[in-house]
Structure formats: structure tokens, C-alpha cells
Amino acid sequence: MPWITLIIKTDAAHAELLSDTLMEQGALSVDIHDAAADTQDEQLLFGEPGEPGGEIWQNAEVSALFNQEADIDEILRNVTRAAQLNSDPDYRLMYVEEQDWVRLTQSQFDPIQISQRLWIVPTWHQLPDPAAINLILDPGLAFGTGSHPTTQLCLGWLDQHLQPGDKVLDYGCGSGILAIAALKLGASHVTGIDIDPQAVKASQENALRNNCDSARFAFATTYEATERNLQPSEQADVVVANILANPLIMLAPILAQAVRPQGHIALSGILKEQAEEVRNVYHQWFAMHIASEQEGWVLLTGIKR
Incomplete structure (x- = not known):
């Protein structure tokens, strides 16, 4: 009309x-x-x-x-x-x-190639490479369409470093894109946590859409509730958190506790000028370094001592 x-x-x-x-x-x-x-x-x-x-x-x-x-x-x-x-x-x-506002919105999201074997494909697109590892996503209301540099940094790192059988925690799971990628790349079990119930719902729906119903997504309304969800017996081989610098600093003790000794952590949502501050906070648990950088955003990674 x-x-x-x-x-x-x-x-x-x-x-x-x-x-x-x-x-x-x-x-x-x-x-x-x-x-x-x-x-x-x-x-x-x-x-x-x-x-x-x-x-x-x-x-x-x-x-x-x-x-x-x-x-x-x-x-x-x-x-x-x-x-x-x-x-x-x-x-x-x-x-x-x-106008067809749905079609107009959808036209803004095209398939994105992360690596030779990893693609992000919106639900309304055909698969550019059916033989690849394809992450089928509905962007919905949650952050994580794959178009932002911080998400691409995390996906690229998972593609290169995740080992078959790893147990993964995705903190701030958003659309579930990193958790789903981890499962498709060989993780044995993935937990996604987000304080936004809309994000948890989007993650669960996207996991089912990708035949990744073994992923477990938890919902925490406070940092303390999040800490209760991460029991020592459930320490992860890999923790990935794509949030922002200040929440990452606040969450440092919780995220550090979630990683097993000699396990890996990958942090994004960090501007280049914020990297040193975040690195210094996490340095007491991890040997941290800048793993990669894209459009002014950096990915910090480390191994737990």
C-alpha cells in the first residue's frame, strides 16, 4: 500500500x-x-x-x-x-x-566466504559451494550475521585452530554463528551463553537450521548467573567471546575460569587502541597476543598457563 x-x-x-x-x-x-x-x-x-x-x-x-x-x-x-x-x-x-520490505532487507545480506572451506549463507540464498562448510543463518534480531569484522576474525581463527573433539564455550553467542561454526568444524560439544533472551532464541533456531541440535545454549541474566553456569567440570578447551572491550575486562575472571589449563581463549570486539588494556588484564592467566586484525578491530588469543 x-x-x-x-x-x-x-x-x-x-x-x-x-x-x-x-x-x-x-x-x-x-x-x-x-x-x-x-x-x-x-x-x-x-x-x-x-x-x-x-x-x-x-x-x-x-x-x-x-x-x-x-x-x-x-x-x-x-x-x-x-x-x-x-x-x-x-x-x-x-x-x-x-515495496517488498522483506526482500529489500534480505538483499543487504549476501553469502560471505570466510575461508576456502567456510561460508556464511543467509537462509534465503542458494549455497554458493554445496561441498563447503556452510553456516545457514537468519540474522533475525541478534548480532552475528558474519558481515562484521569481529565475527569474521573469530570465524577465521576457529577455522585455523579448532581441533576435532574440542569442547567450546561461545560467550555472547548472539545469532549462534560461532557456536554453530565450532560444531561444524569438529567440536564435540558447544555451549553458547548470552544475557539477551532474543539472542538465545535466535541461536537455538539457527542451530536447528544447521542440524546442530547438539549445541547447548544457556541464558544468563547476570554475570553471577553466568559464573554458576560454568562449573569446573565443564571447563572448555576453547572459549571465544566476541563482545566489546569493557565487558571483556569485567568478565575476565569468569572467562579465565571457564578455560582448562593449556586451553585457548579468543577475544574480539576490541579496537586496536584498546588491545593493550585488555591484554594486560588477561595476562595473569594467559600468554596473550594479537592474532589478527581487520578494519581497526583486533582478535586477542592466548593459552592458559
């Missing part, structure tokens, strides 16, 4: 009142913006250093989205009256054609 966007030119004194009135007239959404945006007359707000500030642009536009059946003439009459305008507003109309 197409939509109509009604765009009204106004000033700071009337912008918010027009916005409220348009919502009352049935607008699906309303936006206030600078009418001179992206021109030399664009007005900076919020008091940028050396520039005048303000709360609303003096030369503003209010955009309202309506269903195609909306009576724009009637809406304009009601807006003029409710906003107590002295004359009919200066406006224009734009038409938004109906």
Missing part, C-alpha cells in the same frame, strides 16, 4: 503544535527537521562551540506520513484551524510507493 507524506513549512513557534495536531489527525508518524538541511543555510542546534544554538529550527519543516486514503484537504483545514494559523500553510506532498 502506498503512503502520502505531507510536508509543511513553518517556524519555531508553530512546529511542535503542528506536529501534535498532525498526529491527532491520524498521521502514522511525524518528523520535525531543518528546512535548510544539507545547505549552507543549515541551522546548528544544541549550542555547538562557536555557533548560536536553539531549541527548534527557525526555518522548519514538519513531515507527516498518512495512508493513501487520507483526505489531505480536510487535514489541512483542521490543522490550519487547530494551530491558529493566519493563512493556509505552505506545503507539498510526496508519495511513498509500496
Whole structure:
């Protein structure tokens, strides 16, 4: 179904009142913006250093989205009256054609080749190489489509270093991509943990989609609950965590405890300038080093003493 966007030119004194009135007239959404945006007359707000500030642009536009059946003439009459305008507003109309939003979104995700034998393939694509190890994923609501450098760094490392029969912990499992890759690369057992229930659900669904139902995904709402899930008897041969630098620093004692002696840890989600700080924290348990780097992100790995 197409939509109509009604765009009204106004000033700071009337912008918010027009916005409220348009919502009352049935607008699906309303936006206030600078009418001179992206021109030399664009007005900076919020008091940028050396520039005048303000709360609303003096030369503003209010955009309202309506269903195609909306009576724009009637809406304009009601807006003029409710906003107590002295004359009919200066406006224009734009038409938004109906699109297949699902197909449009899917078109942003193409198969990604990680190595000669490892591919990431969205569920709606054909397999580029049926003989390869293919990770079939629905990106869903969880982080981990394989397009981000940090995910690719972890996948590349697993592809090169995981040994058949290894027991793996994927902390911050997101879509489950690393856990699923570990199983397909020969791990005997994988546990995925995430504090986001949507991520756990996406991981479980993606595991089934990849015939990896032996993967066990746990859900922890706090770091303490996570620690209770990692018993000494369940220490992993490999722990991989693709999160961010600050959570990795906070989680260091828990993740270190989860790795068996002489086991491996791989940490990503770390910017190059953060690597030394993270490395120093983990150095008390591991001999850490930068294993690889991509687009300013690094992968730190180490062996537990």
C-alpha cells in the first residue's frame, strides 16, 4: 500500500503544535527537521562551540506520513484551524510507493566466504559451494550475521585452530554463528551463553537450521548467573567471546575460569587502541597476543598457563 507524506513549512513557534495536531489527525508518524538541511543555510542546534544554538529550527519543516486514503484537504483545514494559523500553510506532498520490505532487507545480506572451506549463507540464498562448510543463518534480531569484522576474525581463527573433539564455550553467542561454526568444524560439544533472551532464541533456531541440535545454549541474566553456569567440570578447551572491550575486562575472571589449563581463549570486539588494556588484564592467566586484525578491530588469543 502506498503512503502520502505531507510536508509543511513553518517556524519555531508553530512546529511542535503542528506536529501534535498532525498526529491527532491520524498521521502514522511525524518528523520535525531543518528546512535548510544539507545547505549552507543549515541551522546548528544544541549550542555547538562557536555557533548560536536553539531549541527548534527557525526555518522548519514538519513531515507527516498518512495512508493513501487520507483526505489531505480536510487535514489541512483542521490543522490550519487547530494551530491558529493566519493563512493556509505552505506545503507539498510526496508519495511513498509500496515495496517488498522483506526482500529489500534480505538483499543487504549476501553469502560471505570466510575461508576456502567456510561460508556464511543467509537462509534465503542458494549455497554458493554445496561441498563447503556452510553456516545457514537468519540474522533475525541478534548480532552475528558474519558481515562484521569481529565475527569474521573469530570465524577465521576457529577455522585455523579448532581441533576435532574440542569442547567450546561461545560467550555472547548472539545469532549462534560461532557456536554453530565450532560444531561444524569438529567440536564435540558447544555451549553458547548470552544475557539477551532474543539472542538465545535466535541461536537455538539457527542451530536447528544447521542440524546442530547438539549445541547447548544457556541464558544468563547476570554475570553471577553466568559464573554458576560454568562449573569446573565443564571447563572448555576453547572459549571465544566476541563482545566489546569493557565487558571483556569485567568478565575476565569468569572467562579465565571457564578455560582448562593449556586451553585457548579468543577475544574480539576490541579496537586496536584498546588491545593493550585488555591484554594486560588477561595476562595473569594467559600468554596473550594479537592474532589478527581487520578494519581497526583486533582478535586477542592466548593459552592458559
